[in-house]
Amino acid sequence: GLKLRKLNAVTKGCSDYISSPYNLRILQWNILSQALGQMNDNFAKCPDEALEWNSRRYLIIEELVEYCPDIICLQEVDHFNFLSHVLDTQGYTGMFVPKPDSPCFYIHGNNGPDGCAIFYRQDKFELVKAETRVLEIWRVQSNQVALLMVLRVRETGQEICVTTTHLKARKGALLSTLRNEQGKDLLQFVGEHCGRMPLVLCGDFNAEPSEPIYNTITCDSPLGLASAYASCDTNSKSSAENEPPYTTWKIRDEGEICHTIDYIFYSKNSLEVDAVLELPTGEEIGEHRVPSFSYPSDHFSLVCDFKIGRSDM
Template identity: 25%
Template sequence: MKKIALSLFLILFVVFQTLAQGLRVGSYNVRYANTNDVGNLWPDRAPVVANLIRFHDFDIFGTQEALKNQLDDISNALPVYARYGLGRDDGKEKGEHSAIFYKKDKFKLLNKGDFWLSQTPDKPSLGWDATCCNRIASWVYLQDIKNKKKFYVFNVHYDHQGKEARRESSKLILQKIAEIAGKEPVILTGDFNGDHSSEWYQTIANSGVLKDTYKQVQYPYASNASFNAFGSKLDGEQIIDHIFVTNHFKVNKWGILTDTYHGKFPSDHFPILVELTYGGKK
């Protein structure tokens, strides 16, 4: 009986440890390398961005706005991560990306893909009333090497001008998640250019498919807005960068990381960090 009891204890312990293993997930608009950002140029910000990511030890993080050279700089500084994401302008390397980084020693890449936020999502294209830019969403299908759990990560950057484009983007995101991931676990990160009151945010948050991690913790660490304009807009409270998950995950922490350096800001957005645990409500 003692051997049986010990065996049961060990089984339960292993199961508990597997479920309790957490994920540190981030969403970070790193601001594209704009040569007009005098005082906040990318060559000066790049090592700070890398240091921030290294210190906060993200397991997975979605980036927005980064050009290929910026992604290369992050990859070169942080070789523990692999990444995926195509350029929004040509479906290759041109233009901003919605790239996803993940730790190579923790996750195995099973599949990957991209789609554009438009009426023709399978090719580079401008959507609805957007007037400036193509918008792209990238996704990866990962397996946790240790416990073999599989899940999808989607990352996106909504248009900043077209309201119809933002509304329709949320509908498309939900449609694509259903098509690609089905009922499997999903994490969605991104800059949605809309706070909790925006229609496009509410479409996702009230979908019954995804839940906002911010609203799943008792004490979200939200002492600032998520957009800071390199420090010129610090008095607001709007959160426009979000991380959503399906019920397969339990949310333990949520916070806006307000790291600075010599009074400057690594980006015009603060990154969002959430701590998740496998094994939420199914």
């Protein structure tokens, strides 16, 4: 079976990754909206100073730049202009799609709505098209969005599709049904625009692997998708059981919240997972969990190296 080379703290960074027309490094991250993190989330053990934009923003940039991803997919972006300005100096360009009625609007001193963003390396790709979608639940628009880009690898002409989303939050049976409906709409949207080209579909799905949407995406879709972090095929466990134990780990008044809700899905027939970045250990994270002075978001970044395989186009 496939043996994943795990990127760990030692190989962290760009030194082991040489971008080529035949590979792809994707970074997926809910960076925590500045307005929500400071005024809404109520992280019980996170010092207020760690949530100041002036300290957080450099940690966010550092993490984005550290891995030299070819493509960066972000959620809870409410400082797109800052990110865009800094990432431009590193050779990236990007796009932002706001949530229609972002909860940030209701926060005093907000910096505008939060939403999803995709950045890509301009020397490697040219943009073929970008599409946005307000996700629908039973044909009614919700407050969640998706951003899709078709990118052409300049050197080979190979086209790939990248889509990111941030699905409805909160727990409960109804909410997991709503997320599943958003997932079906998302797959339909992606199917319409990406055809059979290699696809990466990543984001904060706000759903654990046991939720219906996980199967909707990995089993029921004609797009032939698998989850990158669960593709470690070294035992007979199902995909859902192979997911990492957490992608977010925070402490609220009601207790610790430690679970897996962020994913990088990819098309199995045209992409191959070469490596994934390991999540930090509990010890590295520290007893007060995140965000913290070391980790600027309550979610961890996921990084995956793909080989671009034979194209079915």
